[in-house]
Amino acid sequence: MNHWLVKSEPSEYSYDDLVKDGSTYWDGVRNYAARNNLKNMKVGDKVLFYHSVKEKAVVGISKVVKEHYQDPTTDDQRWVVVDLAAEKKLKKPVTLGEIKAEPSLSDIALVRQSRLSVMPLDAAAYNRIVDMSH
DNA sequence: GCCAACGTTGGC
């Protein structure tokens, strides 16, 4: 199983929206690096859900329930979506500041490449972030 | 609201 982190502006689509909807297709990715990450997601992979801009915190855990397929919001065949389902909201959001202050997380893409919207996490980084939410 | 980072576009 792999681990990932996706970003969303909560004013566009928040983790609470995902909880309300149960699951959703993750659309709007228009960046090749992020798209390639979507294509590597497998059913059952865990995906941390990060709120950008205002909150700047990881707020919940979701999982992949359907692997990549053509983005239904465009005819452009370059772009794909995956289906994500809410799994568990974190008791306490883990903020970007906390992540940056954690030495073992200084190498993750969230910190190093702030504009990437879909990124892989290794299991250690994933578990560390989840631990920090307790 | 500013601006750095960085991806994309288009002229040559």
Added chain:
DNA sequence: GCCAACGTTGGC
């Protein structure tokens, strides 16, 4: 195919 110009993202 290079690179300057431009647009967008997202942290501050």
